[in-house]
Amino acid sequence: QQQVKQSPQSLIVQKGGISIINCAYENTAFDYFPWYQQFPGKGPALLIAIRPDVSEKKEGRFTISFNKSAKQFSLHIMDSQPGDSATYFCAATGLLGGGADGLTFGKGTHLIIQP
Amino acid sequence: KAGVTQTPRYLIKTRGQQVTLSCSPISGHRSVSWYQQTPGQGLQFLFEYFSETQRNKGNFPGRFSGRQFSNSRSEMNVSTLELGDSALYLCASRIGRLAGAIQETQYFGPGTRLLVL
Numbered sequence: 113q114q115q116v117k118q119s120p121q122s123l124i125v126q127k128g129g130i131s132i133i134n135c136a137y138e139n140t141a142f143d144y145f146p147w148y149q150q151f152p153g154k155g156p157a158l159l160i161a162i163r164p165d166v167s168e169k170k171e172g173r174f175t176i177s178f179n180k181s182a183k184q185f186s187l188h189i190m191d192s193q194p195g196d197s198a199t200y201f202c203a204a205t206g207l208l209g210g211g212a213d214g215l216t217f218g219k220g221t222h223l224i225i226q227p
Numbered sequence: 228k229a230g231v232t233q234t235p236r237y238l239i240k241t242r243g244q245q246v247t248l249s250c251s252p253i254s255g256h257r258s259v260s261w262y263q264q265t266p267g268q269g270l271q272f273l274f275e276y277f278s279e280t281q282r283n284k285g286n287f288p289g290r291f292s293g294r295q296f297s298n299s300r301s302e303m304n305v306s307t308l309e310l311g312d313s314a315l316y317l318c319a320s321r322i323g324r325l326a327g328a329i330q331e332t333q334y335f336g337p338g339t340r341l342l343v344l
Binding site: 154 | 231262270271273274283285317319334337338
């Protein structure tokens, strides 16, 4: 049973536009929601993360919006650049057990920024 | 600080063989987790080790095992390899706790790409 659903699977955005990727989760025990960026041949790298006590977190051009009641969160990439072309994964985990549960990942979004 | 390192980077095995992958976490990190990444199933959690103890395991058969040494380095082993075990195996490390607070950020290595023929 997939516990984190991510959409869209692929996304094409023009340079300078806004890229939006959405995720929904089922497990109410999740309380840590990171986004990872992965380039071909590399491991995932943490972009930004949020805890459920805030509804939005911004770091540079990257913003996470979080809706606890709807159990949804999204990544917004402002002023998207060709260098942002990568695969993006949302993830979730519960920290109650000291973080031992491991991250549950969405299936990923292949983002292409067209120049 | 050096990042998470994994060896080997590439590996080719045949069905029925076994394989051992190695992971060196970031210095000072005591938690090591392993993930399997495939095109079909995506990224899936295998297990997590902290202070040489396995604290949790994902939904994988017993052929997948691991261990952690006193220096926090970790190995994972897959016995009786199957074609479906072909994947990128990723190791991630995190501090664990800092001043009593859970440090949740996981840092991933580049992975070991395993091909089973």
